[in-house]
Amino acid sequence: MSIRSQRDFVSGLLFVIIGAVFALGATKYTIGSSGNMGPGYFPLGLGILLALLGGFITVRSVFRGGQDGEPVGRWAWRPLGYVIGANLAFGVLLGGLPSIGLPSFGMIAAIYALVLICSHAERNFRLRDGIVLATILAAGSYLAFVVLLKLQFQVWPAFLVER
Amino acid sequence: MDLIANLSLGFDAAFTPYNLLYAFIGSILGTLIGVLPGIGPVATIAMLLPVTFALPPLSALIMLAGIYYGAQYGGSTTAILVNLPGETSSVVTCIDGYQMARRGRAGPALATAALGSFFAGCVGTLMLAAFSAPLTELAFKFGPAEYFSLMVLGLIGAVVLASGSLLKAVAMILLGLLLGIVGTDVNSGVARFTLGIPELTDGIGFVAIAMGVFGYGEVISNLSKPAEHREVFTASVKHLYPTRDDFKRLIPAALRGTVLGSMLGILPGGGGTMAAFGSYALEKKIKATPGEVPFGQGNIRGVAGPESANNAGAQTSFIPLLTLGIPPNPVMALMVGAMMIHNIQPGPQVMTSNPELFWGLIASMWIGNLMLVVLNLPLIGIWIKLLKLPYRYLFPAIVLFCAIGVYTTNNTTFDIWLVAICGAVGYVFIKLGVEPAPLMLGFILGPMMEENLRRALLLSRGDWSVMVTRPLSAGLLLAAVLMLVVVLLPAVKAKREEAFVDD
Numbered sequence: 001m002s003i004r005s006q007r008d009f010v011s012g013l014l015f016v017i018i019g020a021v022f023a024l025g026a027t028k029y030t031i032g033s034s035g036n037m038g039p040g041y042f043p044l045g046l047g048i049l050l051a052l053l054g055g056f057i058t059v060r061s062v063f064r065g066g067q068d069g070e071p072v073g074r075w076a077w078r079p080l081g082y083v084i085g086a087n088l089a090f091g092v093l094l095g096g097l098p099s100i101g102l103p104s105f106g107m108i109a110a111i112y113a114l115v116l117i118c119s120h121a122e123r124n125f126r127l128r129d130g131i132v133l134a135t136i137l138a139a140g141s142y143l144a145f146v147v148l149l150k151l152q153f154q155v156w157p158a159f160l161v162e163r
Numbered sequence: 164m165d166l167i168a169n170l171s172l173g174f175d176a177a178f179t180p181y182n183l184l185y186a187f188i189g190s191i192l193g194t195l196i197g198v199l200p201g202i203g204p205v206a207t208i209a210m211l212l213p214v215t216f217a218l219p220p221l222s223a224l225i226m227l228a229g230i231y232y233g234a235q236y237g238g239s240t241t242a243i244l245v246n247l248p249g250e251t252s253s254v255v256t257c258i259d260g261y262q263m264a265r266r267g268r269a270g271p272a273l274a275t276a277a278l279g280s281f282f283a284g285c286v287g288t289l290m291l292a293a294f295s296a297p298l299t300e301l302a303f304k305f306g307p308a309e310y311f312s313l314m315v316l317g318l319i320g321a322v323v324l325a326s327g328s329l330l331k332a333v334a335m336i337l338l339g340l341l342l343g344i345v346g347t348d349v350n351s352g353v354a355r356f357t358l359g360i361p362e363l364t365d366g367i368g369f370v371a372i373a374m375g376v377f378g379y380g381e382v383i384s385n386l387s388k389p390a391e392h393r394e395v396f397t398a399s400v401k402h403l404y405p406t407r408d409d410f411k412r413l414i415p416a417a418l419r420g421t422v423l424g425s426m427l428g429i430l431p432g433g434g435g436t437m438a439a440f441g442s443y444a445l446e447k448k449i450k451a452t453p454g455e456v457p458f459g460q461g462n463i464r465g466v467a468g469p470e471s472a473n474n475a476g477a478q479t480s481f482i483p484l485l486t487l488g489i490p491p492n493p494v495m496a497l498m499v500g501a502m503m504i505h506n507i508q509p510g511p512q513v514m515t516s517n518p519e520l521f522w523g524l525i526a527s528m529w530i531g532n533l534m535l536v537v538l539n540l541p542l543i544g545i546w547i548k549l550l551k552l553p554y555r556y557l558f559p560a561i562v563l564f565c566a567i568g569v570y571t572t573n574n575t576t577f578d579i580w581l582v583a584i585c586g587a588v589g590y591v592f593i594k595l596g597v598e599p600a601p602l603m604l605g606f607i608l609g610p611m612m613e614e615n616l617r618r619a620l621l622l623s624r625g626d627w628s629v630m631v632t633r634p635l636s637a638g639l640l641l642a643a644v645l646m647l648v649v650v651l652l653p654a655v656k657a658k659r660e661e662a663f664v665d666d
Contacts, residue, residue, distance in 0.1 A: 114566060
């Protein structure tokens with residue numbers, strides 16, 4: 001027997017797992033009673049509800065859905081990887097990684113890294129375009145966030161700026 | 164005349180050069196966002212929240228509100244010119260607006276959208292001013308049981324009126340509620356579900372969730388689709404003004420749209436989108452006058468009705484937020500966040516504790532709507548140019564502003580890691596066909612619901628029947644049940660699915 005809606009099947013299972021994890025986690029806290037709820041009462045109830053509902057969605061997906069089986073489809077690993085990767089690179093460069101002694105490289109470097117990595121998410125990436133875009137965005141962000149809004153940023157690499 | 168006194172107080176507060184400037188910036192930014200595909204008002208407001216930290220509370224809210232209705236407006240421009248709805252609420256405008264553009268009538272279509280929106284915005288603002296006071300009175304009669312029931316109604320309403328699978332939407336609400344209670348429990352001081360991460364004791368930052376799920380998730384999903392072929396009708400935008408015949412048709416349609424939109428906007432989960440769909444369905448039902456273009460082929464009523472309805476709905480959806488403190492849609496949920504950042508607890512007390520803020524915001528909405536009309540008709544050329552900007556240049560900027568924005572909310576890199584996770588999760592949601600909007604509402608309401616449930620049951624000594632023995636609370640719950648039942652009726656269900664199919 002084939003599943004009528006694979007998307008619903010997967011999402012239902014996901015809800016079951018998440019609900020169960022929250023419900024189990026909630027049992028570590030005081031549950032209390034309805035008249036005097038502990039910190040675990042509300043999450044336990046919600047977790048159980050979510051798991052039950054997820055289970056229902058899963059079961060239903062076997063019988064109900066479109067003709068094509070509503071497949072989840074291919075994962076777009078390329079944009080996913082580059083967008084998330086660009087974001088992580090931005091965080092590392094902006095804040096540094098104190099745990100391994102990596103200093104902050106500042107906002108400008110972080111913006112260039114983010115734009116250049118992120119642009120790869122699309123196939124026809126051109127380096128010149130990327131650099132132009134990064135320069136515009138870096139200048140614009142500097143103006144908007146640092147000069148106009150006076151937000152606190154490490155703008156330049158920490159080891160180049162005297163404290 | 165209280166209403167006039169109040170409104171004049173509001174206009175006094177809003178008519179300062181600075182506030183006018185922020186209303187202007189907000190409307191422009193909103194229109195920009197609405198015009199640019201691939202980024203919605205939720206992500207924009209989330210991105211700009213940190214920017215508003217530095218502003219006084221009223222200016223901040225004025226700017227955010229400007230973004231919201233500016234986006235509604237900008238969305239209709241792309242819908243008409245490129246058949247791409249910039250916002251979900253302009254999906255229906257595509258149908259007849261784009262056909263009008265193809266027949267060389269882009270100008271009148273754009274003007275109709277602008278004038279209809281402005282008219283509806285004015286009425287919506289008046290409604291907001293008129294209804295807020297009595298509703299606030301009612302809100303003071305609310306105890307914890309009523310608030311809990313009201314939130315249940317709000318959440319149910321949000322999923323009933325939204326598109327997509329009802330069950331999955333309810334599951335997303337539950338997930339949102341669960342994520343909302345991550346952090347320190349206010350009653351016992353216990354840190355819940357923090358996984359030992361100190362940054363999580365304050366809870367998950369909702370800016371990170373909003374940007375990750377709505378910003379990154381959308382970007383990734385857009386990039387995975389082949390580039391769309393866009394045909395822009397630029398040459399045809401010459402004469403803007405509708406003919407006399409057009410006016411005869413569009414004015415009643417705009418009136419009907421405004422009335423319907425204002426009513427649907429007040430309902431939780433309503434906002435602009437549902438209003439636009441409802442109005443289109445209504446216009447289609449009304450008999451065509453002789454010589455009228457059929458629907459789907461460029462009927463001006465198909466633009467005037469939905470456009471008025473979505474703007475009126477956008478305006479009146481502030482009513483539940485400002486009077487009860489309950490956000491009816493994700494944009495309003497972000498407004499709650501903005502208010503809390505400025506130490507304003509949204510709810511009935513805002514009107515008495517910060518009257519300038521309350522009435523100033525209402526007055527600024529009218530000002531913002533006026534600005535939109537004055538600015539957008541002449542600026543249409545610029546918006547058209549923006550439409551030609553390739554997504555290739557756009558998405559790195561979106562990713563960047565999300566990253567900077569989330570960093571500046573707390574100045575910690577932890578939020579940047581969090582937004583990365585939320586982005587991946589958001590993409591998974593899109594792949595699985597689950598709507599992220601209910602999650603956002605649940606997330607905002609989670610702590611409030613728990614608190615009110617606790618108090619209600621503490622007062623009743625643990626007796627759950629308090630929810631149905633108090634008449635107001637029972638009424639609200641009954642309304643929620645009725646909504647669910649009505650939607651689950653086979654006849655209505657088929658209609659609902661049909662209504663969301665033709666986009």
